[in-house]
Amino acid sequence: MVSYELARSTLIQERERTAVRVTYFDAANVDAGLPSRSSDVGEVLRSLDTGGDRYVLLYRDGQWYSRGADASAGAAVPAHLQEMTSQGEAGVQRIRQDGQAALVIGIPLSSGVFYEVVALTELDRTLQLLALVLTAVAIMVAGAGAAVGFYVTRHALRPLTAVAAAARNIADGDLETRLDPDTEPDLAQLSISFNHMADELSRRLQRDRRFAADVSHELRSPLQTLSAAASVVDRRRDGLDPKAAAAIGLITDEINRFQDLVDDLLELARSDQPAHREPTDMRQLVGRACRSRGLSEELLEVLPGTPEVWSVDRRRVEQALGNLLDNAVRYGGGPVAVRLGRAGDSQVIEVDDEGPGVAQDDRTVIFDRFVRGPAANARGGDDGTGLGLSIVAQHAAAHGGVVSVGDRPGGGARFRMELP
Secondary structure, eight states, X not given: OHHHHHHHHHHHHHHHHHHHHHHHHHHHXXXXXXXXTTSOHHHHHHTSOOOSSEEEEEEETTEEEESSOOTTGGGGSOHHHHHHHHTTOOEEEEEEETTEEEEEEEEEETTEEEEEEEEOHHHHHHHHHXXXXXXXXXXXXXXXXXXXXXXXXXHHHHHHHHHXXXXXXXXXXXXXXXXXXXXXXXXXXXXXXXXXXXXXXXXXXXXXXXXXXXXXXXXXXXXXXXXXXXXXXXXXXXXXXXXXXXXXXXXXHHHXXXXXXXXXXXXXXXXXXXXXXXXXXXXXXXXXXXXXXXXXXXXXXXXXXXXXXXEEOHHHHHHHHHHHHHHHHHXXXXXXXXXXXXXXTEEEEXXXXXXXXXXXXXXXXXXXTXXXXXXXXXXXXXXXXXXXXXXXXXXXXXXXXXXXEEEOTTSSEEEEEEEO
């Protein structure tokens, strides 16, 4: 825009100076050709070489003269310019005539006032072409600058993109992801620090898993002893007084809950192992999971196009489905449907219940360890371990899948497990 304005100002000023010089030259010829009042004004004006872009006017004795018989010839001269020339001052003014830009120059003479109207059509075309060229150049420069900037930015941020991708992989559970310090020497220190962080994180998780597994294993033997002793006492509950019988019942329930917690911790400790896929009849698997919990096999719905045999880890999927069914029984008013289907390249297991559902804020944390939703706290008492849904998420992740929860049409929750 600055270039255009500078060029435009320069061209207009140069055109004005040229037009003024030519007008003074023509005015001198007219003044010399009209020595007396009886001179033929039209003949004198026609003797001027004005070309096709200029025409001349003479105001003399209250009358307008031009090269032709044009009674309205003086209409092109602005009133302000006429007032200036009547006071003996020369002047220049830009106007628009018939939609075209023009320049009117007035010069007082001894025999009247000489005006010359110079068309600026060619100058307008030149300025339009200049504006078009500058606009095209600006667009090309902006496009080229954006392309170069995009390339340079991508090249400069590529190492950071690799770091972000590696961090994302670690967050998704791939603890073997590492960066090569030799790829980007400028970021070698960052790569080394990142790899050290990943190594420490991996070792920390392995220690936690080993600790959970060791503690769980160590607890199983005394728990089995306690469970056996409690069952012996529990069988003789009828011969005890009511307070002792109630105490024995509480002890038995807590031992069973403790046993479930130890089993869940053991399952989590070995959940980082890869899934052992094998052909599995999903109808039989769902039926077995329902029967073991006293649920009707009629809950199963198989959507059209769903294969009967899936390639999954049978033990993991059966436990994950069992946990979802237990969750529905405890906190969701009981399951109303177990659905098998497909979604693109994934196989889908859905469990619907008729409970209060899961609040939007709880849906992102309900699959974390030792997290229990409001329904569990309100309806389930303290009989759960808070690990059931976390185990479901771990088994889904071992298959490269995901688990989620949403609303069931008509009320309740719908837990959905997708297995590629």
